[in-house]
Amino acid sequence: MMVPLRYRVLSVYAALQALMQFEWLRFAPMTSEIATHYGVSPSAIGNLSLVFPLLFVLLALPVGVWLDRVPVRTSLRISAVGMALAALLRMVEPSYAYLFAGQLAFALLQPLVLGLIARLALIWFxxxxxxxxxxxxxxxxxxxxxxxxxxxxxxxxxTLWLDAAVLGALALLTWFWVPVDPREAKVAAGPRPSWRAGMMTMLRSPVFLVLIAYFFLANGYFNAISTWLESILHRQGIDAQTAGIVALCMLVSGIISMALIEPVARRMGLRSLMVAAAVGSIGVTMVLFNSGSPIVLCLSGIVLGATLLAPLPLLIQAVVNTTGEDHAGTAASLFWLVGNAGATAFIAVLEPVADAGRWTFGCGLLIVLLVLQGILAMGGPRRRPA
Incomplete structure (x- = not known):
């Protein structure tokens, strides 16, 4: 059976999204070993991942404005070919300099890949x-x-050659398999509202401000927990391997919950889901900070992944609904920008807590964060998804 054109485009984009996140953390699980191999410090290997959020903060808004002015196919082609070239750059020489240059190239493309999510859905679906x-x-x-x-x-x-091979194949697929946008002529015709006018419209919308503030807190919480999970569980006698399994439970649960959220969303308003996600995470957080049972912790990870990650597609759609098609790329990019800012802020806030081992205080901080999320959620949109 032939794949519908819109799902052909979506499958290519989903592959780019997955591979971009993979390349972001490509060296994180083996930091010490890679540092020894390249003759650099562990912090130098950490910088291979750190350049991604740093460049995203600088580039998100300009890239979002640009996304609103070019066809989806053009954005996909630039993303795919650029990622393949970034993978090849890391292989020019077996040195840290080329490794870092390749990661820098990936990081420059990340705002383009992330920001395209809303515009692709609007143009193709x-x-x-x-x-x-x-x-x-x-x-x-x-x-x-x-x-x-x-x-x-x-x-x-x-195995960096494997990354280059996969991304090269995807670039060819994107170039020859992705068709012209179905509404390219309509989108291109006529004058466009300026991006400044679009930004002012967003910033004057109470719903838009509530949604991005909620995501600032939610993404901050998720990244803080993910970053410091091993340290949090260590004081309860949990080893690093088990902590990794708990983190994996969070991710898998979140992925599955996103797949199942649509029928739930049709019965509940987004506001109810946002409140439930925030309030439901409070009890799970207390369990996570106090239990020494691997089974209980894995179950907590499953619940936490579902409550934190499942509403993400709904939040993106709600943000774009406040701006319309003309500024979908800008709105999505601003959404991710605020989320990245939340992640950076709360990881930094918990750093001295982790150094001092004051995780009872850390637990209290995160619960306050969730309470604030719940209060913000009260101002979320009531409308059920179509």
Whole structure:
């Protein structure tokens, strides 16, 4: 059976999303070993991942404005070919300089790949399918993260040629398999509202501000927990391997929950889901900080992944609904920008807590964060997804 054109485009984009997240954390699971191989410090290997959020903060808005002015196919082609070239750059010489240059090239492309999610759904899908078109690449993001932690220790860091081969094949597929946008002529015709006017419209919308503030807190919480999970569980006698399994449970649960959220969303408003996600995470957080049972902790990870990650596609769609098609790329990019800012802020806030081992205080901080999320959620949109 022939794949419908819109799902052909979506499958290519989902693959790009997954591979971008994989490349972001390509070296994180084997930091010490890779540092020894290249003759650099562990912090130098950490910088291979750190350049991604740093460049995203600088480039998200300009790239979002650009996304609103070019065809989806053009954005996909630039993303795919650029990622393949970035993978090849890492292989020019077996040195840290070329490794870093390749990661820098990937990081420059990340805002383009992330920001395209909303515009692709608007251009290629009717309203009834846009939530599904947002769910699939959202799930792909977390599949890529999970693959980095599961696959890299198995294939090692000497298989960069495999990355280049996969990305090269995907670039060719994108170039020859992705058709012209179905509404390219309509989108290109006529004057466009300026991006400044679009930004002012967003910033004057109470719903838009509530949604991005909620995501600032939610993404901050998720990244803080993910970053410091091993340290949190260590004081309860849990080893690093078990902590990794708990983190994997969070990711897998989140991916599955995104796939199942559509029928739930049709029965509940987004506001109810946002409140439930925030309030439901409070009890799970207390269990996570106090239990010494691997089974209980894995179950907590499953619940936490579902509550934190499942609403993500709904939030993206709600953000874009406040701006319309003309500024979908800008809105999505601003959404991710605020989320990255939340992650950076709360990881930094918990760093002295982790150094001092004051995790009872850390637990209290995160619960306050969730309470604030719940209060913000009260101002979320009531409308059920179409």
């Amino acid at each position: 009717d309203e009834g399918e846009r939530l599904r078109a947002t769910e699939i690449p959202s799930m792909a993001m977390f599949i890529g993260l999970a693959l980095a932690f599961v696959l890299v220790p198995v294939i090692g860091y000497r």
